[in-house]
Amino acid sequence: MESQDFADVLKAVRSFVRDQVIPREEEIEETDAIPEPVRQTAREMGLFGYALPEQYGGLGLSVGEEVRLVFEIGYASPAFRSMFGTSNGIAGQVLVNAGTEEQKDAWLPRLASGEVVGAFALTEAEAGSDPSTLTTSAVRDGDDYVIDGAKRFITNAPEADVFMVFARTGAPGSRGISTFLVEKGADGLTIGPPDEKMGQRGAHTAEVFFDGVRVPARNMVGTEGTGFRTAMASLAHGRISISAVCVGLAQRILDETVAYAKERSQGGNTIGEYQLVQGLIADSQAELYAGRSMVLEAARAYDAGEDTKLGPSCTKYFCSEMVGRVADRAVQVFGGMGYMRGVSVERFYRDARLFRIYEGTSQIQQLVIARTLLR
Numbered sequence: 001m002e003s004q005d006f007a008d009v010l011k012a013v014r015s016f017v018r019d020q021v022i023p024r025e026e027e028i029e030e031t032d033a034i035p036e037p038v039r040q041t042a043r044e045m046g047l048f049g050y051a052l053p054e055q056y057g058g059l060g061l062s063v064g065e066e067v068r069l070v071f072e073i074g075y076a077s078p079a080f081r082s083m084f085g086t087s088n089g090i091a092g093q094v095l096v097n098a099g100t101e102e103q104k105d106a107w108l109p110r111l112a113s114g115e116v117v118g119a120f121a122l123t124e125a126e127a128g129s130d131p132s133t134l135t136t137s138a139v140r141d142g143d144d145y146v147i148d149g150a151k152r153f154i155t156n157a158p159e160a161d162v163f164m165v166f167a168r169t170g171a172p173g174s175r176g177i178s179t180f181l182v183e184k185g186a187d188g189l190t191i192g193p194p195d196e197k198m199g200q201r202g203a204h205t206a207e208v209f210f211d212g213v214r215v216p217a218r219n220m221v222g223t224e225g226t227g228f229r230t231a232m233a234s235l236a237h238g239r240i241s242i243s244a245v246c247v248g249l250a251q252r253i254l255d256e257t258v259a260y261a262k263e264r265s266q267g268g269n270t271i272g273e274y275q276l277v278q279g280l281i282a283d284s285q286a287e288l289y290a291g292r293s294m295v296l297e298a299a300r301a302y303d304a305g306e307d308t309k310l311g312p313s314c315t316k317y318f319c320s321e322m323v324g325r326v327a328d329r330a331v332q333v334f335g336g337m338g339y340m341r342g343v344s345v346e347r348f349y350r351d352a353r354l355f356r357i358y359e360g361t362s363q364i365q366q367l368v369i370a371r372t373l374l375r
């Protein structure tokens with residue numbers, strides 16, 4: 001995107017987030033839903049397709065641009081970003097990287113406009129950190145495949161129109177997995193009730209059940225046996241984006257922490273005048289600075305085709321742990337208030353916990369990093 005156009009997008013999104021989303025965060029928490037006007041404005045601004053190619057109606061941002069946009073988006077409740085994060089990210093990128101022209105034409109423009117919502121269905125009860133052991137099966141039957149199995153913790157499942165489903169078409173292991181497009185409403189497809197989560201209210205996950213779901217063979221994304229590779233490519237990009245969300249959220253939490261430290265008094269001084277409180281603030285700022293620098297460098301190297309593995313894992317590992325520490329220090333600076341419902345840092349503390357778990361836990365990032373170096 002032209003640099004002036006991109007600067008305009010950043011400015012508009014920044015104002016939208018601060019003026020229209022942040023004031024409604026408590027409502028999102030209470031109702032467990034994104035208000036319709038917020039969803040509508042996000043659609044009009046192109047936020048459902050910022051990372052999708054321009055030729056399919058997206059904004060076509062590079063990863064370097066995407067992370068700068070996501071720094072702004074991540075400044076609000078993570079549920080806001082989650083509303084369109086999967087369509088741009090792990091689900092949408094499956095089609096971008098592996099879809100046929102027909103599949104891209106059919107789905108990407110509608111995903112980019114927010115008319116439809118996508119979901120990425122990889123995790124199963126017995127296949128989480130190691131999805132190569134997944135058992136959901138897709139068996140060829142004439143011109144169709146018949147899918148049986150169950151997925152869990154699938155973001156957007158309750159509202160998704162299209163699922164990128166990873167299912168076993170061949171031998172055990174990562175080479176026997178293929179990807180399928182499954183539309184909402186398909187016979188035999190059922191969605192469980194929304195999960196009761198620790199945080200990130202307003203973003204929903206659920207189980208997805210496949211009971212003899214029949215899809216035409218043309219719904220296979222990529223070729224047979226390439227599903228694992230497709231999933232990993234989407235996740236690598238996703239890890240940089242999640243890192244940018246962590247940076248945006250850490251900035252927000254730190255801003256709230258500093259504002260509170262300047263305003264709250266004890267013993268005749270504002271608490272920000274106490275050096276032990278300054279230490280908490282300084283540690284958060286230093287780590288946030290490191291995280292932002294890592295994200296920008298990982299995005300640059302990804303765009304340049306230099307590194308699609310080590311950078312995303314290092315960044316996701318560091319930034320997700322970093323925002324957890326920043327949130328923890330924020331609760332400490334807020335004292336008893338930080339432990340009370342209705343106070344933003346209490347909510348962010350719960351929201352932030354997820355980032356160390358999904359799209360590869362911290363331990364899985366450690367394994368990816370170490371194995372890459374040792375290979």
Ligand SMILES: Cc1cc2nc3c(=O)[nH]c(=O)nc-3n(C[C@H](O)[C@H](O)[C@H](O)COP(=O)(O)OP(=O)(O)OC[C@H]3O[C@@H](n4cnc5c(N)ncnc54)[C@H](O)[C@@H]3O)c2cc1C
Nearest residue numbers: 120121122123128129153154155205357358359360361363
């Ligand atoms: C809110 C939410 C949204 C999600 N959204 C999606 C989604 O949209 N699509 C999707 O497919 N999935 C989604 N997930 C699933 C998520 O990616 C998995 O929960 C995650 O990868 C961990 O898998 P698991 O829960 O089975 O934990 P497990 O794999 O059982 O891990 C349990 C613990 O063991 C550790 N562990 C596991 N294997 C190893 C190992 N080899 N070495 C060292 N430690 C190990 C883990 O790090 C963890 O600490 C979501 C999860 C949540 C909570």
